[in-house]
Amino acid sequence: MAPLRIASIPGDGIGPEVVSATIQVLQQLSKTLGTFEIDFTHVPWGTDYYKKNGRYIPDDALTTLRQFDAVLFGAVGAPDVPDHVSLWGLLLAIRGPLQLYANVRPVRTFPGTKSPLDTAKKGIDWMLVRENSEGEYSGQGGRSHVGQQWEAATEVAMFTRVGIERIIRFAFETAQSRPKKQLTVVTKSNSMRNGMVLWDEIAASVAKEFPDVTWDKMLVDAMTVRMVMKPQSLDTIVGTNLHMDILSDLAAALAGSIGIAPSSNLDPTRKNPSMFEPVHGSAFDITGKGIANPVGTFWSAAEMLSWLGEKDASNKLLVCIEEVCAAGFVTADLGGSCNTQQVVDAVCAEIQKLGT
Ligand SMILES: NC(=O)c1ccc[n+]([C@@H]2O[C@H](COP(=O)([O-])OP(=O)(O)OC[C@H]3O[C@@H](n4cnc5c(N)ncnc54)[C@H](O)[C@@H]3O)[C@@H](O)[C@H]2O)c1
Secondary structure, eight states: OOOEEEEEEEESTTHHHHHHHHHHHHHHHHHHHOSOOEEEEEOOOSHHHHHHHSSSSOTTHHHHHTTSSEEEEEEOOOTTSOHHHHIIIIIHHHHTTTTOOEEEEEEEOOTTOOOSOTTOTTOOEEEEEEEOSSEEEEEEEEEESTTSTTOEEEEEEEOOHHHHHHHHHHHHHHHHTSTTOEEEEEEOTTTOOSHHHHHHHHHHHHHTTOTTSEEEEEEHHHHHHHHHHOGGGOOEEEEOHHHHHHHHHHHHHHHTOGGGOEEEEEOTTOSSOEEEEESOOOOGGGTTTTOOOOHHHHHHHHHHHHHTTOHHHHHHHHHHHHHHHHTTOOOGGGTOOOOHHHHHHHHHHHHHHHTO
């Protein structure tokens, strides 16, 4: 059996804590099920690496990553480095060049998790699809008259027909694979009359290929209201890099905690390894305390197993995580009193039961 080759990039802050927790759980799953083998290679990129080498990743970083089946990522960002330097230095230096253009973020009310919404009595079950390679995060723009009173900066959002079409098609396919077969396309095409109008036009055109998917479109501001007031009216949601970055944090909070939110950075063409990471960042306020919620990374790892063809192992891992959460073994952000290792131990014990 060829092992799954995983590059693990723990990164900064609580990243190493949640990645190490997840490696323990995946190794236990592999040992108990015996249906797959998994090998982790530690890749030390992050702010410590940056401070020693003056850069977040080496020249041959993409070649290195292409040797693996997938990447498990923790978080990037440190209090003493500007966020745009760390984010562009590491995460965005991987997502864009590897063309991981589909950022998929399932959002579901987990057992043991409480939505703060009265309107979500039946819980939340959404699939968020974020364009992950261009748009507002294309890095286009610049600064002039630096240091002068009249200093100016531009931040240009770049939308391409290829970029929009491939993410909209991916979102329709995702919606089609879910029971509700329903998609909402989020834009801001009233005030942004170029790129966002192109999104609307392409959505209408691609929709014709998916007659079995019901779709509608929403302006991003109205979408925040709908997510809060009528959460049950939504299923799959697609939008731009910036819009879905913001909406997915809102979604995670509405489902109960950012600590459980997973994400997959996919290259749907499978030419490059895809990267799996929790939605949360470095969480400076709890770094080193051993109390970070590892569930977002566990769930991301389950998505990784599924992407790599290990669907049964993925489903079993998710069930074990849900059992543990339902039994109240949760961290403080979910109202519990467990530390990270106690959650790991509880999930490993639940996995061991699969083998009995
Ligand atoms: N994908 C990434 O690597 C990523 C994502 C977001 C932010 N960041 C970076 O992380 C740093 C901090 O950003 P931020 O404070 O805006 O967002 P954050 O997600 O790091 O933290 C926001 C809040 O959520 C809490 N939180 C986050 N993850 C948690 C977990 N697993 N368990 C329990 N509580 C958790 C934190 O304690 C904090 O109070 C910045 O440098 C930012 O650029 C990185």
